[in-house]
Every structure is written in structure tokens, then in C-alpha cells.
Amino acid sequence: MMLIPSAFQQLPSPQGCFNGRLLFGGAVSQMASALAQITRAKALSEAHYNVGQSVLNVVGGRRVLGPLEKAGQDTLSFLHQPTPASSHLAVIIQYQSRNFSFATTVSIDVELRDTTANSYTGTVLDVGIRFSQIELEGVSRVISVVSTGAELITAPTNSTADSPRPLFIPAANRGELLNVKIMTDQVQLESVHIYDLFIPEVTP
Amino acid sequence: MSNSFTSPPVLVDPARVTAGLTIRSEEASRLADMNNYTFAHVGCGNVISQAWHDEVFQFDSTSMTDVCEWIVPRPSAEHVEFKLRLMAYTSVAGGQAKVTVTSPISGHSDTTTITITDTSRFQSVFNEIIVAISSVEQEAIAEVKLSLQAASGGIIEVNGVQANWTPLTTPLTVRALDQYNSEFIPMGATRMGADLPLTSRAGVDLINNINMVKPRGRVLFSWSGVAESKVVLLKAAAKGLGVFDPQTVFSESAVLDGMTESGLDIDVFFYVENYDAADPLKVSALGYRFTMFQAGWNSFGVPIRSEELPRSTDFRLPMYRTGLDESDVNASNLLSSAGRRVVDSDPYISALVIVGA
Numbered sequence: 001m002m003l004i005p006s007a008f009q010q011l012p013s014p015q016g017c018f019n020g021r022l023l024f025g026g027a028v029s030q031m032a033s034a035l036a037q038i039t040r041a042k043a044l045s046e047a048h049y050n051v052g053q054s055v056l057n058v059v060g061g062r063r064v065l066g067p068l069e070k071a072g073q074d075t076l077s078f079l080h081q082p083t084p085a086s087s088h089l090a091v092i093i094q095y096q097s098r099n100f101s102f103a104t105t106v107s108i109d110v111e112l113r114d115t116t117a118n119s120y121t122g123t124v125l126d127v128g129i130r131f132s133q134i135e136l137e138g139v140s141r142v143i144s145v146v147s148t149g150a151e152l153i154t155a156p157t158n159s160t161a162d163s164p165r166p167l168f169i170p171a172a173n174r175g176e177l178l179n180v181k182i183m184t185d186q187v188q189l190e191s192v193h194i195y196d197l198f199i200p201e202v203t204p
Numbered sequence: 205m206s207n208s209f210t211s212p213p214v215l216v217d218p219a220r221v222t223a224g225l226t227i228r229s230e231e232a233s234r235l236a237d238m239n240n241y242t243f244a245h246v247g248c249g250n251v252i253s254q255a256w257h258d259e260v261f262q263f264d265s266t267s268m269t270d271v272c273e274w275i276v277p278r279p280s281a282e283h284v285e286f287k288l289r290l291m292a293y294t295s296v297a298g299g300q301a302k303v304t305v306t307s308p309i310s311g312h313s314d315t316t317t318i319t320i321t322d323t324s325r326f327q328s329v330f331n332e333i334i335v336a337i338s339s340v341e342q343e344a345i346a347e348v349k350l351s352l353q354a355a356s357g358g359i360i361e362v363n364g365v366q367a368n369w370t371p372l373t374t375p376l377t378v379r380a381l382d383q384y385n386s387e388f389i390p391m392g393a394t395r396m397g398a399d400l401p402l403t404s405r406a407g408v409d410l411i412n413n414i415n416m417v418k419p420r421g422r423v424l425f426s427w428s429g430v431a432e433s434k435v436v437l438l439k440a441a442a443k444g445l446g447v448f449d450p451q452t453v454f455s456e457s458a459v460l461d462g463m464t465e466s467g468l469d470i471d472v473f474f475y476v477e478n479y480d481a482a483d484p485l486k487v488s489a490l491g492y493r494f495t496m497f498q499a500g501w502n503s504f505g506v507p508i509r510s511e512e513l514p515r516s517t518d519f520r521l522p523m524y525r526t527g528l529d530e531s532d533v534n535a536s537n538l539l540s541s542a543g544r545r546v547v548d549s550d551p552y553i554s555a556l557v558i559v560g561a
Contacts, residue, residue, distance in 0.1 A: 002215065007460055008463060021367075023227070029218045035242060036415060046249065052442060055442045056439060057440040060442065060446075061448075079289050082316070084211045095402065120328065185544060202215055
């Protein structure tokens, strides 16, 4: 196993590689670490979806949180372009939930699909997870945040939604445009953030 | 001699290139492989991502109209395909969308127009709008505009937008490759293989190449207002940033250590409408107070100085809040019913983009 540096690496001076100079292992090691950082840390992709709400047209901008308008169920798609090396996706969601006492179920389901032929209903790659009342805050008129966390799980085999964990990208679909599909019940999304997860240890 | 690369590349084991060990051709060829891969792929993640709830961003004008605008970092002059995916539908067949990619300094533009296919929200497919860049552009950023034209009697509803540059395919072109007025030297797979000398030139090129790729932009947050949308019951999509937005118009993003030491900073772009030199708009973001100095795009380069978030422990990367701050400056400068309003031609921010390295 080797460690992947997350910080930008200092490089040797190009003069260290000039003709007549002895090239030391340390210099080559610095180049290798810098490339590992760039390909496995810097290159990681993030998608930050602010989910826009209606505002008063004369004002033109959002003034208040406003009442929850999304009673009932809704399904939204969020596209994400991961790197070819990315195997796990974390998701952070800002949301507003109707007070639980007014709803029979309150949940956010997150699943991962491919986007073959630009379809919203591509093959399910990860059946995904459910944020239920256990994880969600049931206070109306307040923005809450929920996260999948960033544990580097092994390939999941669940056939129904798991409790929250990162999404897993099968090897065959890495580097492809993906659809993070979110189904909500009595929840209004405010923002959805999708992250390629950093893997600090890799087998070279 | 092919400038090929594997995707993703196999890493070089640092334990194999330490003092006292011979430098094997396997490590040298992996370095070349990673070198080529970085040029092809780094900077090709998401550069635009934005969504709207249903019945928010509806558009009914039958003339082609600019509605959204973003700044995106450009990986290199060799990356000449920009893909924007539009999650939208048209209620009457014939609704169109146009994407324009402009280089702000050269002024060169390329556009692509498509016809929206879905007729209901998330019905079947999103539309992929591919813009081919037809000139060699050395600029580090590009402006992207989305324009819409509804069919007569119909509406277009936009539910989301995502975009990225298309990575280059293997092998890289056999020549010096252009990026920001510098030349990236790709490496031949055979040349770095066994039984060939490890030249001084290879080492120098490798260091220069790595230093070239480091500054490529990573979008930490992007948001555009909607210049024109259908008004329903006095409401429409937001044109600009409002006083509530500091609670949602930000991200928790990885800002990597060592940026300052590498001469890199965070670029913050604001698009200002109704600019008033006598009352320049002030906005606080990333812990800084920015004073706008012109109409249109205003850009600022700053190092990160806000506090690292507890999320860093979880994500194993240094995470920071990148976006609008909750501050008195924003409370008194952004759009609100009691203060600045678009109907009064007050100045406002119609787009915000934050780009890290």
C-alpha cells in the first residue's frame, strides 16, 4: 500500500535533472508523489447543486426560507462526472422538512444510476440509501443538513435501501457520467453536494 | 512512439524510487503514463451544476434569450469539447436551447443549439449540448451562456444543468500541447520503456509539466441567476442573490493544502448587474469583503483564510465553506424587499463562481 498525499507537493528543481547531474531517488520520488496527488486528490470532482426556489419577481432574489411547498413525494436527478479513479461518492444534502407530526413518512432516498443514452432511468448501479426519520430533523422552517459520511465501504449488495453510507461506483462505470437520483417524501431539497471520495491508501 | 496513457493510471510506488534503489524502467514508464493522463483528465470534472425545483424556472419567450451565465475554468487549449447537459422539458414541441462558450480576452465564441426533447419533468432523457471550440484558446477561463427559445404557445421548464470539459483520449497528439501560453511535453510510452536511457530532458519536462497542471481550476461553487423566466403568481426564478442566500449559496469544498506555497489562490467571480460607481456593491464571501468595481464580471484572487470545517476529519481532506458568508454586509447589500430590488434597478449579483486549484 502507498499513501496518497492530499497537499500539493514540492518538486525538485529542474536543474537537478540537467545533464551531468546525478539523479537521486528522492527527486524521482517527489515527482511520483506530485503526480499521485494531482491524479488522486486534485482531480477529484465535486458537484454543488443549489436547488432554486421561486422568489418574488419584483425583488428578484430570495429573502426568506419560506414555507415548505413540497408536501408529498418528488424525484429529482443530479448528474455528476467523477474521475476514472473514483469509486465512492459522498452526498451532503441541505433540506427543509415538514414537521413530522403532519406526515406519515418522511424520507430522502438516494440511488446511483448510469446515464446510458442520456436516460434518467439508466441501470441502477447502487440501490443506495435512505435517510429516514432517524437521520432527518423534523423541524419545519429550518434548514438542516444530512450526509452520507465518507467511509470507504466495500461493494454493497443490498436490494433495498441501506442506512446512510457513501454510494459505490462499480469498476465498469468509473469515469462515466452518473445520475444521483433522489426521491423525497415530505422533504424539500435546498442543495445537493456530490463528492468523489479521497482514498488515502492505494496499492500501486 | 505513442503518447499513450491508461485510465486511471497505475501509480508509482514511492518505495521503489527512494535512495539506494536503481530507477527501473517500470517506474519511469509509469511516470510518463501519469504525466500524459494528468494533461488529458485533470480539470474535466463538473464545472457547472445547478438545479431548480419544479415550476420555478419556466420560460415562455419565443425569441432566443440569454438566461444564465457562468465562468468555467478551461483545462487547456487542447480541450476543445465542452458538454452541457440540460435537464429540461418543453410543453410544446420545438423549444430550443443554445449554449455559447466565449473566451473573454480573445472574444472568440462557439455555439450549439439543440431542440429539447422531453415533454414533462425528468420524463425520459436530458439533452446533451456539445460545443466544439474552433480556435486555439490560451485563456484559463471561459464564459458559458445558456439561452432559451420557447415554442409558440409553450413553455420550457429547466430543472437542472451540469457541464464539464471532455477529457482527451489516448494517445495524446505527438507535439507540444498548449495550455495557458505554455507548452506541455507529452511522453512516449516506448521512449520511457526498458533499455533506453533516462534522459535529462525527460526529467526537466516532467517537472515543468507537473507545474503546468497544478493551476488548472476546480470549481468549488457556481451559481447563476435567471435573467428571464415566466412570472407565475408574482413569482419567478431568482435573478440575483438575495439576503437569504448565505444560508444555501455555498458549498463545503476541499481546498488542498500547499496552494499558497505553489503560488495558487482561489478565484472568485461575481457578475454585477446595474453597477453603480457611486454605490459599489459589497459582498462578503470566503471571509473576505469584496467591493465590485465594474459592471459584468468582477474577479478576485484570494488565499483561503477561513476556518477549516469539522467535515475534514470525515472526508480526509481539508474542507472549507466556500460561498456567501452570513454577514451584515450581505444582509444590507443583497436583494431584499426592504432594500435593494431588481424592480428599482438596484445593483445585484447575478452570478457567483468560485474556482480553486
